[in-house]
Amino acid sequence: QSDQFCDAGVGYSESTCGISSSKLLIKGGTVVNAHHQQIADVYVEDGIIVAVQPNIKVPDDVTLLDATGKYVMPGGIDPHTHLAMEFMGTETIDDYFSGQAAALAGGTTMHIDFVIPVNGSLVAGFEAYEKKAKKSCMDYGFHMAITKWDESVSREMEIMVKEKGINSFKFFMAYKGSLMINDELLLQGFERCKSLGALAMVHAENGDAVFEGQKRMIELGITGPEGHALSRPAVLEGEATARAIRLAKFVNTPLYVVHVMSIDAMEEIAKARKSGQKVIGEPVVSGLVLNDSGLWDPEFITAAKYVMSPPIREAGHDKALQAALSTGVLQLVGTDHCVFNSTQKAFGIDDFRKIPNGVNGIEERMHLVWDTMVESGQISVTDYVRITSTECARIFNIYPRKGAILAGSDADIIIFNPNSSFEISASSHHSRTDTNIYEGRKGKGKVEVTIVGGRVVWKDDELKVVPGCGKYIEMPPLSYLFNGIDKADAKYRSSLKAPVKRFKSTS
Numbered sequence: 001q002s003d004q005f006c007d008a009g010v011g012y013s014e015s016t017c018g019i020s021s022s023k024l025l026i027k028g029g030t031v032v033n034a035h036h037q038q039i040a041d042v043y044v045e046d047g048i049i050v051a052v053q054p055n056i057k058v059p060d061d062v063t064l065l066d067a068t069g070k071y072v073m074p075g076g077i078d079p080h081t082h083l084a085m086e087f088m089g090t091e092t093i094d095d096y097f098s099g100q101a102a103a104l105a106g107g108t109t110m111h112i113d114f115v116i117p118v119n120g121s122l123v124a125g126f127e128a129y130e131k132k133a134k135k136s137c138m139d140y141g142f143h144m145a146i147t148k149w150d151e152s153v154s155r156e157m158e159i160m161v162k163e164k165g166i167n168s169f170k171f172f173m174a175y176k177g178s179l180m181i182n183d184e185l186l187l188q189g190f191e192r193c194k195s196l197g198a199l200a201m202v203h204a205e206n207g208d209a210v211f212e213g214q215k216r217m218i219e220l221g222i223t224g225p226e227g228h229a230l231s232r233p234a235v236l237e238g239e240a241t242a243r244a245i246r247l248a249k250f251v252n253t254p255l256y257v258v259h260v261m262s263i264d265a266m267e268e269i270a271k272a273r274k275s276g277q278k279v280i281g282e283p284v285v286s287g288l289v290l291n292d293s294g295l296w297d298p299e300f301i302t303a304a305k306y307v308m309s310p311p312i313r314e315a316g317h318d319k320a321l322q323a324a325l326s327t328g329v330l331q332l333v334g335t336d337h338c339v340f341n342s343t344q345k346a347f348g349i350d351d352f353r354k355i356p357n358g359v360n361g362i363e364e365r366m367h368l369v370w371d372t373m374v375e376s377g378q379i380s381v382t383d384y385v386r387i388t389s390t391e392c393a394r395i396f397n398i399y400p401r402k403g404a405i406l407a408g409s410d411a412d413i414i415i416f417n418p419n420s421s422f423e424i425s426a427s428s429h430h431s432r433t434d435t436n437i438y439e440g441r442k443g444k445g446k447v448e449v450t451i452v453g454g455r456v457v458w459k460d461d462e463l464k465v466v467p468g469c470g471k472y473i474e475m476p477p478l479s480y481l482f483n484g485i486d487k488a489d490a491k492y493r494s495s496l497k498a499p500v501k502r503f504k505s506t507s
């Protein structure tokens with residue numbers, strides 16, 4: 001295993017987690033939180049931020065990091081990843097160590113991964129993912145997918161929330177025949193989420209229509225990667241997003257729409273939020289910065305690397321999603337990092353339906369969001385912190401332990417140089433996959449230092465990570481999104497005004 005990581009440019013340090021000093025002083029940077037920025041020092045002891053103020057004096061044994069002229073920001077939190085996931089007859093090539101190593105090299109210090117139940121059992125799924133995550137080198141949390149419905153799933157959801165630290169459940173409205181669930185289950189699942197104070201999440205595509213679209217493409221002889229996008233147009237994402245939003249309104253529970261890839265879906269979210277409904281929209285980096293042109297590349301492997309669901313859309317959707325992010329219609333950015341190498345992608349050489357769905361992004365997110373959103377002038381530096389870190393921590397109820405540079409917060413910190421630059425290539429990235437959908441992309445800004453749990457793990461383009469140092473972060477239910485839900489329920493009940501028995505029986 002270590003050979004593999006050496007190949008990837010990842011060096012091991014000592015066998016403990018105590019890389020560098022347990023006491024750190026970051027001097028003279030501009031400390032940025034979601035609501036405020038100031039020039040200050042940040043003092044860290046034993047993995048926790050102890051003080052944030054100008055001119056902190058410390059003893060000689062403290063490791064100093066000069067951040068003059070640079071931003072000191074909370075490490076990124078990626079709300080949407082799939083590491084070591086079995087999917088479409090294979091397993092993602094990044095596991096909890098290689099995927100997290102890549103994340104750290106790109107300034108992300110925590111991620112939330114999706115547990116897939118084992119034979120429908122959430123407990124068995126949780127235990128399987130606990131094992132996979134033992135090699136973690138940064139903190140992580142779990143969402144749980146719901147792929148079937150019965151009494152035992154309902155009971156296990158309660159165990160997940162009350163005993164296992166999971167506060168969100170994802171429902172797949174696509175992937176017919178495997179992960180997809182129907183509207184009845186969606187409704188029951190939403191009701192259960194609400195009763196537990198857990199957040200319902202949806203993969204919003206109309207899976208039945210996608211299935212028909214796929215058949216249509218194959219009948220037309222379109223078997224290449226472009227058939228993937230053609231078979232599941234934006235209208236199907238818009239339809240499912242609208243349906244999920246309306247069902248969440250019917251239940252009166254908050255909803256989180258993952259990987260918003262189209263104007264169609266984004267506009268449904270905008271409409272719902274304008275009406276006061278609690279809907280969160282998560283675009284992912286690929287949808288924000290790419291268009292579908294790659295899917296038409298004459299080389300199969302080049303085209304296949306862009307296959308994900310919902311698909312990367314035609315030019316125009318990317319810019320509209322950026323605008324929605326900058327105006328608060330969409331709230332935070334994920335990656336949906338779910339990588340398969342060229343050999344795995346080649347499973348679908350004769351039939352796009354067999355190409356494992358998923359793209360990279362965990363290492364690239366912080367740089368690409370900076371370049372696309374801040375460097376272009378669309379958002380401020382404080383907004384950048386909000387959409388890459390703080391809002392995720394708030395939604396999943398772990399703020400201000402995560403997502404902030406405040407006394408008492410975990411010391412997950414990046415030092416970002418806005419005057420430096422980045423360049424992306426599969427030849428230098430830290431993921432195990434052999435391609436990169438952002439190959440050759442250059443931009444302004446660079447994560448120069450990543451500190452995770454008070455340890456300097458990325459500096460001078462060198463990564464020093466140790467498996468087993470990451471912790472599981474339990475996420476309590478009833479985040480801020482649930483504020484006022486009970487009052488709205490009471491208001492609804494009193495608005496019905498119907499007497500219990502309105503008509504007399506005639507018999």
Ligand SMILES: NC(=O)NCCC(=O)O
Pocket residue numbers: 082203259307308309310336338357358359
């Ligand atoms: N998105 C994708 O193509 N793969 C990962 C699974 C999912 O999130 O739908």
Ligand SMILES: [Zn+2]
Pocket residue numbers: 203258259309310
């Ligand atoms: Zn999905």
Ligand SMILES: [Zn+2]
Pocket residue numbers: 080081082336338
């Ligand atoms: Zn996903």
